[in-house]
Amino acid sequence: MGNSYAGQLKSARFEEALHNSIEASLRSSNIKPKMDLSLPCAEPPGQDLLMGRTSTQLEDLEEEDDSDSSTPPLPYLQGPTPDGCCTMDGFCQAGKDLRLVSMATEPIEVPAGFELVGAKSPSIPEHILVCAVDRRFLPDENGKNALLGFSGNCVGCGEKGFRYFTEFSNHINLKLATQPKKQKHLKYYLVKNSHGALCKGPLICWKGEMSHSVPLFFFVNTFCLIVLKDCRFRHHDVSQSFTRMYLWFSCPVSSAMTSGPPKKRHRGWHPSSTVPVPPTAVPVPAIRPIVCPTGLVLTGLVQPQPVTAGETVVVPDNLLSTSGVRPVVLIGLGTLPYFYGNVGDIVVSPLLVSCFKGSQLTEKTLAGLGLTSSQLLSVDTMILLTLQYLARLGPEQIPLREEFEQIVLKAMLVCPEGPSISPAQLPWLARLEASVSGGSVQVLVSHNSLGEGISESLRSLCDGPPHQRCLPTYLVIVCASKMTGNEFCVLVLGKYQARALAEGMLTTNEFLKEISYELITGKVSVLASHFKTTSLGDNLDKQLLRYQRRRKGQVIQPFQGDVTDHIHSQEAASMVPASESGDEVFQIHPPQLSVARSLLSQVCSIADSGSQSLDLGRFCKVDFLVLVPPSHVLVNQTAQRIRQSGVLVDLGIEDASSAHQRSDKYVVRLDGDVHAKMEAFMRKVKQNPYTLFVLIHDNSHVDLTSALSGSVCNGELQGLADRVVNCQEVLEAMNLLVLQVSCFPFTLQTRQSRISVHNEVHWPANHCLVSEIRKNLVYFGLRSYSRSLQWGVASPILRCDDAFEKMVNTLLERHPHLHSMVIRSYLLIQQYTEAMMALTSSPSLRDHITPETLAMVEDLISAPGRERSQGRGHMLLVRVPSLQLAMLARERLEDVRDKLGLQFCFAVVLGSPATELSLAQHFTNRLMAWRAESEDWVPHTYEDLEGLPCIVILTGKDPLGETFPRSLKYCDLRLIDSSYLTRTALEQEVGLACSYVSLGGVQDPHRHQDTDKTSSPQDPDLDLHMDMERPQSNGSAATRGSGSLAESSSDIPDSSQKPSTSTSCAQGGKVGSVMMDDGTGPVATSFSPHQVKKECDSMGSAVAQPTKRPSQSTQCGRGRKSPPVFPRTVILSRAAYSLLAGESGSQLSSFSLLPHADVSWSSPLRPDFNPNLQGAEQSLFYRQWTIARQHHADHEAPPVPHPRRLLLSGPPQVGKTGAYLQFLRILFRMLIRLLEVDVYDEEELEEEAVPQACPQWPDIEEIPKLPVDLFPRDPKFRRASAVYTAKMPNGLKDPKLEEENQMPVKRQTVSIRLSMFAAHNAFHHCEQCHHYGEANPATQLSECTFHAFTFCSSMLGEEVQLHFIIPKAKEHHFVFSQQGSHLESMRLPLVFAKDPSLVKSPIFTPTTGRQEHGLLNIFHAMEGAAHLHILVVKQYEMQHYRKYWPNHILLVLPAMFNSAGVGAARFMIKELSYHNLELERNRLEEQGVKRQDVWPFIVMMDDSCVLWNAHQPQDSNRYSCEEVDFNLRANSSGLLLCRFNHFSLMKKHIPFGGHKDFLVKPKLVMENPALISPSQYVCAPDSEQTLLAAPAQFLLEKFLQSCSHRLFPKAIQNRTNPVLSIDSYLNIGPEVSVCYVSSRPHSTNLDHQGLVFSGLMLYLCDSFVVSGLLKNFHFLKGATLCVICQDRNSLRQTIVRLELEDEWQFRLRDEFQTANCSEDRPLYFLTGRHV
16 A cells, blocks of 8 residues: 555545544543544545545635544533633633734733734624734644644633633633634734734635645655643653653554555645654653753754554553553663553653663763762663662552662662673563562563563553452563663553552642543542442431431530530520730740841842942832732731831831731732732832832742743742742842742752852751740751651651551542542541541441541540630641632531531631631631620631631642641641652641740650659649640540540640630730741740830840740639640651651651752752751752753743842741841841941030120131130040140039049940931942942052152151052042153142132041041042042051052052051151142242142041031151140141131041050060050160060150159149140140140240249250250249150250250159160150259
């Protein structure tokens, strides 16, 4: 028959039969239609049947064949639209407008590979509906190559994944009267016009030109394309980043037909042409593993490989129904065959395939694992190792990739080179390995191909009755071929293992969709009918109705009774417990404060990193927004935290009156409304550039789907977080921080993470989690639950319900077509139903209920009736991920509860994230009474249900971070099974139970038991301790009638979860909110009714202390201690229990699993995960060994992490919300502190009133006439010598009143708010002054020039050489020689130049030790005006100042000034400025400028000046009071001296650097040196006194200041007889007044006629001081003289030159020197007495 198409297309029957067969098998697991291929193949027609048709007939045929045969029969005969769906024309069923006129200007995101097309609806012909269709299912420009079927998305509501045009047409409300065909209803391409609006484009060409000169079809093989997702081939191979895979398989026809043509629309294909493959498809059979580099997207075209004989396997019909198992093929090594036929009954899994890819490891990876390429295992060894692993798996264990990978790695490390195995030995060794399994593992050897072995195995499954077949769990098929080498694969035939592996391949969205499909299609009807009878065979509904009639309107008493007490329903509804009152307490605990400070520290690190990414100095406010997953309860919970914390008021963004109502405005759900709210938030961000915004993405691990991959799954929008958090506006906003908060941050810690590893903040380790306020509480988390299995108690708190698992296994075998969660859910509902019946109406059912279920329900019903319970009870949490199953459970349990008369005993609450909490009014009334709430109060969070006995059915794909009350006692997680095989998926379920518990209850569980044995029988807590010590166990006596475990603890009050109060309490305390659990729950306790809201400052160490808890005797009239809080009991499925018990069991723990379904391992092999890794170490591990999948939001993240993004990770329910709210608070305080500065707080100067009117200032004629007050009034001179004036101030304190203190008095400081005109230090960064203080990143040291400037100092009597370091940009301020190398002068402006934007006077700032903290950035202080700022630094500090201030001019002092005081720097500034003024006058005079027109003023400014409100224009190596000396000299010389009486100068208190006192210590190192007093700073010349390592001038000044009573005894506290000081002022102590006189000719001095002096000070006097001058002054008898010179020779010469011996008496012992060694050039002085 060759390649002829004869007989292939007699009609469309063959293709329709083929496709309908495939489709039916995919749509239903019950019906397996078998296609009859004999008819179209048995009659090979002539070619004229087709070729003889007319063109019209061909078009008719094409219309027939082009129909969307992927639709089921008569799809247009659709049923009624689901309730609540929109049916309006032009709108989709979700109510979104699809009309082109409405969508033309709307932004529409079109996924890659999709096209926007226009659909026509017959009901609205004037409109075009906008659709997104996969372009592979559209024809090309020739009307050809459109793939069969359909794939489209709704652009209105965003729902994706419509695989049938019928389904899609229903969704968009086409309302067709005929069979829906895409060829008829998809009419136009949609394009954008020049204005960017969407408009109608060209027609879609569904028919192409046909040529009759050549055959219409050329074929090599017939293939059919089937989407893997719909045929149960789930590919989770981490080496491939493909989200969808396609399977090519051969049509089930005879060999003569395998080369026949495909569907007619594929005409034009040539045998050598290529097949268009979508970019996300694997272009080879899915069951053939392909190696693809990470991130590579295949866009080319691939030629289908021809199928040769022996490589195809026919899957038998009804394989699942016949054998009871859907086999799973685990890909091993080698080439698997193509499967066709009943492919829905077989699953191909790549679970272990990566373990066999050791040859793909790079040398770098191998080296990191301690391996070399020579240590890689051979194929034979891998086969034997796989057999060994499978043989040792338990009957309820499944293969785990991570576990086998570690076995392979260890084998490589231990046995690198095993013995070679011959082909004959391999089968024998393989069977030997399998023999130890006891028959659970068998080996099948095939000599031709793996396909042969698989085909034989599948046929054997269908032979004989199922009960007579004994199938192995694993069948290892080995092909030992000389042609291809050894190959193998594993066929999983164990019913439990095969089902678990198949279901584990589904993502959460997929298996929830599968469950929904089974419920909607009625596949569960058989199971539902099974549970209509009780375990005893009775009709369940009839039993309940019979009991309901027997009650006759009576119900069980809600509380203060037991199940045997009945009252009328109206009386039960009106029962309300006694009210309790108390105020809520907000509390920040030490771990939360520590985490908040860590976050703040990290923010500061970002600001200090120099990356210009964050400038904290510009912000004065903090604002925030919290993004949470789409859960109404979580929104209310977070808003409640914000309200309780008072953070809105503390941040100043809300006042106290509005904060309570507006707290919910700061929490946004990630749902369809998030975009509008985020737009408003981003507008605030842009409009407030001086506000630092924090976008907090809480529970950020929940949805990390990329925006391009986002869709609607189970009613939830995906990809919203990516659209919001990673949008360009958020990334670029410089005043926006993003804080992502997560309990399970693993999916954020990949190689492509957007968060820097340095920006992660982790919760402290467990030993830090004990609250310092309540020492008896400790966090009990996931690791604690795992470790609790080692306690050895009879009733562990983490347990597996073995009886339930046995029931499940029985039902799983009966219903192989249903998902296991459906079966588990129905069984769980039945168990709770019969437990309620067993405890009320049918005691005979007790033996048919698992002990766990019975104990929980019994505790739930009986707890409210116990003594002193006040109706309080426990919460039982049942986790049901499927919303449909959860609704079914709620409906069924409520119905049974009501019929049994329990409707007032406990509530059944559906906990759905999509809805608010709904509670019956009588339960709300009970909560209102306990809480003393107003009448309109309703519960909004699960914590509001504190104390209410209830069953909460928590539904949703994932737990979203809701906090549960302390009354939660049981967590039923029996539905969480092998579908949860990632670390996040499993641990977040158990995280629901995590809380803070009593420390004694978890460290030594036997301690309480021993204590209880010795307790008094009257101890009311005895039963409590016993119950909490022994939770209900698997093997309890709950099945023995009334002797159940729950009844044995029937007198346990609710105090196990909340302090109980009796009715005799005069006043009860309300549960306080202590935010240690992301809220209030687990550590809430009773406090006195006083609200406490104390918080810790970021700088403080004290933690807010709550008011002491009143004793139980105060509350209840009798003494009792606070009840302990014990961990919640968690009941798991067998699969989850095995993983969580991994540390103590034989299988690996959950810590070693793949961290999240959205990531994959980066390498087939990697080091074993150490469970002890936490925090940063764990993050580094995942960042090295995991990568984001293609649909992950980080898959295409930038290579550099975002600088303003942080991650806060901590265990579930540990208190992260309180931590980040505290972070906001201390962040705001820090910003305020950055805008504040501590300045010296000096009292206002007291000014004497001037009665005469002063002329208007400034008047140049009047200013010289004004008297100048030379008395130093600055408070810093309080301990300095007073300057004698004609009229001493009246307001001075008497020195006798001051306390004698040799140590300097600490000056008081005050914190002030900086204005926008303040000076700043090196830590200030902003856009305005960026160019001023910071260098360009490319700036090099060579861009500054060094210049020496030499001049002769008249004071020093020698040449001085200074060095200038001048940046290139500042060279215009200087004059250089024509060669440009010699610095000649510094430019000075002219007096008459008027430029308001220029500060004329050069500004000199002497600074030392303050390169970071000195206020050297005066850009804002100068209001941006141009100015010349020169830093005067010491030589050894030059490099430090160059680093921090690269744009500043540096004036470097000579090395001789390295130890000099600030006076030396100011002296050199004065000398330099005087010399430069002369140079500039000479230079400008040559240019015709008058000398007096050159600006003569400079400004000397300290490096601590912060703010000032006016602008204004020193002798030797001085350390103190040199400014007093300077002013006295200037005044005596006749210079105009202005004193600003109202000049406000704020000087910052800088505790770093500056001109501080030297640490005076001995020159020679001594052991235990004694304290050196100022009197030891001087000594007799040539004495053996200890010499000191300090400058001579410093020692002299300190000695004079401290020991003036020894030098001038007559002057002590004698204002009328001051000490005469000629040409200098020195501080000789506050008790002494100094009269200054200048020796210069024509100087202005004080009138000293009649003034008698008590002493004479001559300090380094020069030639102007002569003996005749001294004879003009009069001294008291006994007055003292002090002559100070630079050396002993000068001292003697001065005595002789001034003829001092005529009036003064000297003694040899009165000569002194400073205590320096000779090389330090000590100063010498001589004292004498007036005779």
